[in-house]
Structures are given as C-alpha cells and as structure tokens.
Amino acid sequence: MNxxxxxxxxxxLISILILLLKIYATKSCAGISLKTQELYALVFLARYLxxxxxxxxxxxxxxxxxxxxxxxxxxxxxxxxxxxxxxxxKDLDTFRHQYVxxxxxxxxxxxNEKFTFQEVFWAFSIYLEAVAILPQLVLLQRSGNVDNLTxxxxxxxxxxxxxxxxxxxxxxxxxxxxTRWISCVSGLVQTALYADFFYYYYISWKTNTxxxxxx
Numbered sequence: 001m002n003x004x005x006x007x008x009x010x011x012x013l014i015s016i017l018i019l020l021l022k023i024y025a026t027k028s029c030a031g032i033s034l035k036t037q038e039l040y041a042l043v044f045l046a047r048y049l050x051x052x053x054x055x056x057x058x059x060x061x062x063x064x065x066x067x068x069x070x071x072x073x074x075x076x077x078x079x080x081x082x083x084x085x086x087x088x089x090k091d092l093d094t095f096r097h098q099y100v101x102x103x104x105x106x107x108x109x110x111x112n113e114k115f116t117f118q119e120v121f122w123a124f125s126i127y128l129e130a131v132a133i134l135p136q137l138v139l140l141q142r143s144g145n146v147d148n149l150t151x152x153x154x155x156x157x158x159x160x161x162x163x164x165x166x167x168x169x170x171x172x173x174x175x176x177x178x179t180r181w182i183s184c185v186s187g188l189v190q191t192a193l194y195a196d197f198f199y200y201y202y203i204s205w206k207t208n209t210x211x212x213x214x215x
Contacts, residue, residue: 002167002171004163004166004167004170005163005164005167007163008161008167009063011159011163012067012157013063013066014156015152015153015154015157015160016070016074018156019032020070020073020074021149022147022149022153023074027081027087028087029077029084029085029088030087030088030147031139031143031146031150032078032139033093033095033135033136033138034075034078034088034090035093035135036097036132036133036134037071038075038097039097039101039128039129039131040071040129040132041068041071041072041074042125042128043071043132044067044125046121046122046125047122047125047126047129049117049118049122050118051065051068092139093139095135095139097135100131100134104124104128107123108120108121108127111182126182127182129190130186130193131193133157133190133193136154137154137193137196137197137213140154141213141214145211146211148211151201154194154197155198157194158194158198161187161190161191162191164183165184168180168184196213200213200214
C-alpha cells in the first residue's frame with residue numbers, strides 16, 4: 001500500500017467521522033441526504049462481499065468493517081433515531097436514486113473485468129460510488145445554505161477521491177499488471193462531480209463567508 005492510498009483512506013475516514021459528529025453531537029441530520037447515505041451503504045456491502053473469504057491484511061479487514069458499520073449506522077440514525085429523523089427533510093431529498101442503482105447494476109453486468117459474482121458486484125460498487133454523491137449535491141443546491149460540518153464532510157469526500165486518482169496513477173507506473181481501469185474512469189467521473197462544490201467552497205473560504213450553492 002502506498003502513501004496516496006493511505007492518505008485517501010484516512011481522508012475518507014475523516015469525512016465519515018465528521019458526519020457522525022454532526023449527527024450525534026447535534027442530534028440533527030439537516031442538510032444530509034439519506035439517499036446518498038443509502039447508496040454508500042449499498043456500495044460498501046457490494047464491494048466487501050469478500051470480507052469473510054479473502055484475507056489481505058488486518059488493516060484492510062478493519063477498514064472494510066469500519067466503512068460498512070459506519071454507513072449502516074448513519075442510515076439507521078437518519079431513519080430510526082427518534083430525534084435525528086425529525087430533522088431529515090424528505091421534501092428536499094427527492095433524487096430518484098433507485099434508477100441510479102439499476103443503471104449501475106446493468107452497467108456492471110456489461111462492463112466488468114471478469115464475469116463472476118464478486119467481480120460483477122465489485123464493478124457495481126465502483127460505478128455506484130461514482131454517482132452516490134449526486135443526491136447530496138442536489139439537496140445542497142435546493143437548500144442553498146450549507147452548514148460548516150456538512151460542507152467539510154463533502155469536501156473530505158471529494159479529497160478522498162482525488163487522492164485515490166493519484167494512487168491509481170502511481171500504481172500504473174510502479175506495478176507491472178495494474179489493470180483497474182474501471183476504478184480509474186469511475187474515479188475521474190466522481191471527482192468531476194465535485195468540481196462545482198469545490199469552486200464555491202474555495203470562494204467561501206477566500207471571502208470568509210457562509211458557503212452557498214446556487215440553485
């Protein structure tokens with residue numbers, strides 16, 4: 001494992017901790033898309049089907065468990081916690097994510113590195129992760145104002161994907177048989193989706209004003 005992947009993993013972990021902090025400290029999920037969180041939970045469940053069959057390292061196994069458990073915990077809180085769920089605004093979170101899931105699964109059946117059960121679901125998770133942030137970005141655009149913790153959560157998610165692109169470039173030049181082209185292309189698409197958010201986050205930071213996304 002190279003330093004870029006490790007930095008990407010840690011950045012991803014920080015984004016999750018920020019979201020958990022927001023939910024548990026404020027007992028609110030205002031500004032957070034449940035649909036994006038459900039998509040991420042599905043991403044990790046599909047990607048880590050090998051958790052109990054293929055052992056790589058203790059670090060690898062622990063990170064898999066952390067990502068699966070934290071994503072499920074967030075979804076549970078937003079759906080079931082008596083205080084947190086009251087702050088969820090379903091009227092703003094209207095992105096039809098079921099169509100995204102279906103499209104990504106069909107794409108995984110067509111474009112995969114090997115037509116096996118685990119590889120198809122791995123490809124499905126990669127495609128789905130590339131677009132999982134869409135409901136969140138749409139919700140933020142509709143709500144207008146973005147609180148600090150939510151903005152930092154999305155920022156670190158985008159930074160995680162950017163670091164993983166550097167990781168893939170590094171592996172391409174240092175590994176003889178690096179063929180994860182699905183990850184590379186999907187990662188570029190996912191990072192591009194953050195471009196607008198990054199721009200307005202930078203403007204907000206530079207002018208020391210509250211982050212706002214145009215509707």
